[in-house]
Amino acid sequence: MLGLAALLGACVAQGPSSPTASSFSAEEAAFIRKTGTGVIEGHAFRTRSKGQVVNAAGEVVRLIPATAYARERFNRVFGKTKFLPHWRYPNEQVDPRYAEFTRTTKTTARGKFSFDKVAPGTYFVSTQVIWGEEDQVFREGGTVYDEVTLTGKETEPVEVILSGH
Numbered sequence: 001m002l003g004l005a006a007l008l009g010a011c012v013a014q015g016p017s018s019p020t021a022s023s024f025s026a027e028e029a030a031f032i033r034k035t036g037t038g039v040i041e042g043h044a045f046r047t048r049s050k051g052q053v054v055n056a057a058g059e060v061v062r063l064i065p066a067t068a069y070a071r072e073r074f075n076r077v078f079g080k081t082k083f084l085p086h087w088r089y090p091n092e093q094v095d096p097r098y099a100e101f102t103r104t105t106k107t108t109a110r111g112k113f114s115f116d117k118v119a120p121g122t123y124f125v126s127t128q129v130i131w132g133e134e135d136q137v138f139r140e141g142g143t144v145y146d147e148v149t150l151t152g153k154e155t156e157p158v159e160v161i162l163s164g165h
Contacts, residue, residue, distance in 0.1 A: 022069040029065040029101035036119030038150040042160035044111045046083075046129040046141055054141065055111030056129040056162070063103040063115050066122040066147060070098070074124055074145065083164025085142040086130055120152035125160050 040063070044056035064070050073094075078084055107113045107127065126145035133139070144164040 022067075022072045024069045024095040024098050025067060026097055026101065028067040028069075031119050031121040032063070032065045032101055032103060032123075034119035035117050036150065036152060038116075038118035038120065038152065038154055039157035040115045040118055040123075040125065040148060040150070040160055041157040042113050042125060042162055044107055044113065044127045044129060044144060044162035046144065046164060048140075054129055054131050055109070056107045056127050056144075057109045057111060059107050059111075059127045059129070061105050061107060061113045061115075061125065061127040061162075063105075063118070064124040064126065065101060066124055069095070070124060078145065081164070082146060082162075083142055083144050086128070086139050088142070114157075118150055120150050122147065122149040125162060127162055129162075129164075 042061070044059065044061065046054050046056075048054060077090060103115060105113050105115055111129075113127075124145050124147055126143060128141065128143045130139050130141040132141075142164070144162040146160050146162055148158055148160050150158060
């Protein structure tokens with residue numbers, strides 16, 4: 001949980017203390033607080049080097065409006081990938097309102113999750129998949145995300161796979 005919180009509050013590509021060029025806009029993110037008819041369902045996991053699948057069991061999943069501020073942060077943290085290794089979690093202050101304009105849920109033991117009553121818009125969906133002993137200095141896994149857009153015309157749930165690929 002702390003790792004994901006640190007990730008959401010950080011930027012790494014230009015250094016741990018470089019601020020975002022964009023300012024957080026509550027007005028731009030406000031669509032997340034609207035009630036919609038959309039459903040986002042997903043599965044969060046990572047595949048280890050020998051093919052073993054590790055589910056994101058009991059992890060917090062965040063639904064984040066893809067505002068200019070969020071888009072800049074994700075681009076700087078992840079670059080061109082959809083996975084950030086656990087040991088690369090950045091450490092930086094984030095606008096406190098950024099977290100206020102997100103929704104969260106938890107994954108099942110099998111890494112499944114769902115958001116209902118989602119308003120139309122573009123979102124980042126993010127969680128972490130970590131394994132190894134909690135007291136280990138270098139645990140394996142990291143944070144995964146994907147982007148999803150709801151138009152408001154969906155009649156079936158939109159499926160998201162969070163695997164880092």
